[in-house]
Amino acid sequence: MFEGLTRRFQDTYRDLTGKGRLSESNVREALAEVRTALLEADVEQGVADSFCNEVLSEAVGERVTRSLKPGEEFIGIVHQKLVELMGPPAGTISLVSPGPTVVLMCGLQGSGKTTTCGKLAQWFRKRGQTVLVAACDLQRPAAVEQLEQVVMGVAALGGSRVAFHGEPDQCAEYGKAVGAAVGVARRALAKAKADKFDVLILDTAGRLHVDAALMNELESLDRAVEAHMRLLVLDAMTGQDAVRSAKAFHEKLEVDGVILSKFDSDTRGGAAISVKRVTGAPLRFVGVGEKPDDLEEFHPERAAGRILGMGDVVSLVERAQEAVKEEEAAELSAKMAEGRFTLDDFLKQLKTIRRMGPLKQILGMLPGVGSALSGIDMEDGKLDRIEAMVGSMTRKERADLDCLNRSRVKRISTGSGSTENDVNGLVKQFGMMQKMMKQFGGMAGAGKAAAMRQMAAAGAGGGFPTRGSTRTASPAAGFKKRKNR
């Protein structure tokens, strides 16, 4: 997300920093660059223009032109304006009592409503609420079945009750189902009330904002269930049309919030930047993957930081807290200190990191790393291969790498679909890591703890590259070289 855009902003920053004091003309020049970058990122044209004008009028003020650090002042203004553009934060979702709180989903075809229903159900479930999800998309073939599977997947995770309501026999061919959805919604609401669900989520058919009949159906759905919250799902990769359609949905339905799907793509995030300004509805969530957990709350402040390459450490820490169990971490660091760190532990750690999301996404949250990463191939597939290799080893081999001989290496490489070189490389790198760990293990006090933390990061994540140094000596990086051979 925001890829490319970040680099452009940092280039601008560097240019301005090199200029000593700022004049109106070099601010204008910089803003022309910014405008192009925004348009290339699919920011709505009107929004891009007004944004640049606002920055301009502040940036030519005395504070900036007199400043000894004009680049920083300028970026500061841009940051503040970006936050204003995307903010304020949507605030918490308040549930009504008595329940159920009714959430109505809407959006264009293929925007990701059904998958998002599952993620929202999971979001509520994790917060201890019981959720009923109903399939009011009777139009697209097998949409009901799709939602059912998605919801059952969430329900299977246990905890609070999550259930599905669907009436596949109500489905009809295109255009003939209008109206039927309202009946399904009514019955779902009755069921949610009777069975005392906290939340009712209604999935609806995708529709064009210019399709009057279907937009009216949406309105009657809304009226029939008196939804407390209407959420618009929008594809993060949408171009200039994003705000056109969002605006139309908003006008018809008074949308309470927007969810941007497919935010884990390499979208530059134009829709994310524009949608609040144009519709007035806040961006509440972003979808960052296909699994139920892949939904994040959107924070304008943090997003602005990411866009400008300032990273998003807050989100990173939050994710780490979700992924890493405390006891696990403690046990692991004890093992390291005592030199008992085996390949098995390494694998465990690798998995932990991966629970936090795709590598590139995680690293992108570190300040300055986002732009440094843009050129690097941070392929999660390489981690897959490390996992596969370790997975193909016997328990004995994992505990004691010294027992590996030619034939064992061969077996492991065939078993994991890699080359013998790959296996040897992994063994070598891991051996080095173990040795270093033992050395650190002898150190005492605070220095040791810090060193341990570093080791942990280097071992599992392939090393966090920092600005200026994109090379790492980690196993993951080692494989990369070999692969490009």
Next chain:
Amino acid sequence: MFKRAWGALRQGLAKTADALGGKLRALLHGRRLDAATLDEVERLLISADVGVKAAAELTASLRAEFAAGTVERGEDAIEHLKKAICARCGGRSTAIAVAERSPTVILVVGINGVGKTTSVAKIAHSLRSSGKSVLLAAADTFRAGAVKQLTIWSERLGVDIVRGKDGADPASVVFDAAEAAVARGVDVLLVDTAGRLHTQEHLMRQLTKLRSVLERKIPGAPHETLLVIDATSGQNAIRQAELFSKAAGVTGIFLAKLDGTAKGGVVVAIGDEMGIPVKLVGTGETPEDVQPFDPASFVEAMLGAPEGPA
């Protein structure tokens, strides 16, 4: 012979062309050009998702003609733009490839939710109406309900389908489908695949594998690899085209959802930068809603783009 199948669809871009008489027409019709009008043209092109670069280039050439006095009136400008855009995106053949020996294999790929499965149904329908025998392969075994979705289409359209279980290896489905297509002597095998982000490298590799399975089973297959692009998508579609081409050798674009207010202008950049032609456009949710791409009416519709809000 095969071509006639598409000929039957040639009704022009009825719905999208309706937008004609939109902003640009209003702007240019019966008027002499001036600098402000030319700026406005550039904005319109951008709001149709043509991209900053292509929009700048297109208007630059217009400005040059204007300065030279060769383009003076609004109508001339429209003609000029039409030619320039058509040259960028419609220079190449839009005909769907046909294998010398049946079956012709068409592989359909794209990111999540762009309209792949519906597009497969549309192509199947038009082939059927021209008397071709069609076999569908449900190689999206990943997304919940995907196999069922294509199965419903196969029933509605009365075409055969080869499918695996949900969660089955898509390569094995494709393998079985290729064998069945040969054994049953069908004219066209249409392969629906799971949506994937172009940034998911392991899933892209899976596409490469599907391709090679087809290749091994049927010489020259896939004869056509269609990338479905959502007309609402912005500049990111260029990356989609690049990475899907790299993994799956895209030969043409199916531009879906052109019945909305989005103009799909990004295909101009894709055609220009990568030489991938648009072959078909989708204009609705029923199997009939497909048409061969016609650059001229596409451009007309695009230039009728309404100004964005705000």
